[in-house]
Amino acid sequence: MASRAAALASGFAVMFIAYAIRYDYGALLPSMVVDLSLTELKLGGAIFTSYFIAYMVFSPIMGGLTDRFTAKPIVVMGCALMGLGSLMLSFSKSLLEACMWYGLAGVGAAGTWTPVSAATQRWFSRERRGLALGFMIVGICTGFGVTSLVTPYILDAYSWRTCWLILGVISLLVALIVLLAFQENPNIYLSGKGHVKKLYLDVDAWLVGVSYMLVGFAILVPFTYLPMYSIKEVGAGSWISIWLISLIAVGGVAGALTLPALSDRVSDRRRVIVLSNGLVVVSSLIALLKTVEAVMASAVIFGLAYGAIWPLYGSCASEYFGEENAGKVVGFWTLFLGIGSIASPIASGALADATGTIASPLALASMVAALSLLPLTAIKRVKALKST
The missing domain is CATH 1.20.1250.20 (MFS general substrate transporter like domains)
Incomplete structure (x- = not known):
């Protein structure tokens, strides 16, 4: 203990x-x-x-x-x-x-x-x-x-x-x-042999990875643009940037301690992942109401999702592929997350420049977060990679 x-x-x-x-x-x-x-x-x-x-x-x-x-x-x-x-x-x-x-x-x-x-x-x-x-x-x-x-x-x-x-x-x-x-x-034996080839060819691993990439793309948009959006387009004071990050952090703590615990009690964690990713959709849409109150509410809801998403996806690694492969699986999925995280500021910045408003990247984040749910619905089997 x-x-x-x-x-x-x-x-x-x-x-x-x-x-x-x-x-x-x-x-x-x-x-x-x-x-x-x-x-x-x-x-x-x-x-x-x-x-x-x-x-x-x-x-x-x-x-x-x-x-x-x-x-x-x-x-x-x-x-x-x-x-x-x-x-x-x-x-x-x-x-x-x-x-x-x-x-x-x-x-x-x-x-x-x-x-x-x-x-x-x-x-x-x-x-x-x-x-x-x-x-x-x-x-x-x-x-x-x-x-x-x-x-x-x-x-x-x-x-x-x-x-x-x-x-x-x-x-x-x-x-x-x-x-x-x-x-x-000390009770977990790590053979070190791994099954990297099997992992890279596993359809379920790719489906979760694509979902992870899409939600990673969506997550970075509010972090990048919500403070600037609240100041330039909502008319909030400069103090809002500090408060928004703090509200996201508070929401994140609540989300991290509730939704992952809920996933421990349901038979399929994907149901709670759908809920958390759905909160990203909702938070981005609420921000588009263009009031200070809406932006602050958006930050809290976004925080709930942010705090839950990472442990929810992470816990799928051991559940789907076995504890001895958790490191390889999380590392593999992080490749997808990195692609989404790199593409997000580039695409959202270009969209904001093209449309002349920061509201457009927030709308994009909502759509991409919704798309992240589709690969999860395609997972038809849960299996573990066994050592041979």
Whole structure:
């Protein structure tokens, strides 16, 4: 019991810093663009793209290594690389350096969610797996919720470089915590042989992956555009950007602790995934009402979905393909998520430019989230990949 609690606490800390580093970038970008003399805002987007490309490419690798060598060394390495990347990013003097070091942080991030989710699933039975992963998501929501409140004060008092320095130091400390405290279930045997070829040819794995890609595309739109939309097109004050992220975080905590737990009690988790993805559809449509109250309600509903989606999809890995393959499966699905996450800002930004309104990307997010439900309905069988 103590080992399982230590694993949960360590995983919470990992998720906290991993997603603080990921989502604090948006708040720091305006200052970075000026200080690094980037002539166009889209060049700042190139830095974030370097992170996601590294994250997408290395997640399957980290997943395979997790199933071969266990999660602990992978998570320690991941947090250390995130810390080093963030520390060095604080000293960057050019676009190339910033892309390189934030890309390194992306490599490290690939060693966080995939191995932590796999290790967490191995500690819990089917009846508690969703709730346990939901607790990890509380760490994510707490991470970006806290940084959204603290970062403006650090920026005012110091600079964006100080923010990255602090995040880097915290990540290195979390690596030490994982090294000392993180425990894995000794009753799960990992052969390390895996069945990568079978996985890549499995229709069910591809269907879930496509759904994951589509909802990942949709999820990133409100994160990117909802604060800007509320200021420019709804007429809210500049304070709204901080409040919206905080509301998303609060909704995320509620969603992470309720919907995944509900999925533990139903025979087919896809039913609850349909509910969570449907909330993304609803939240985007509510925002189109163009009132401050509607935008704030949209943020809370979106948060509910955000907090639930990741543990719901993650818990399907062990359920469909076996605990010993959870790392490879989550890593494989993260490839799809990366494609959606990279395509989302490009497509939604182009649509906003073409239509002259930020409402159009929000409408697009609603449609894509609805489309994410279709692949799930096509899954006709649930099977596990057996070791041979």
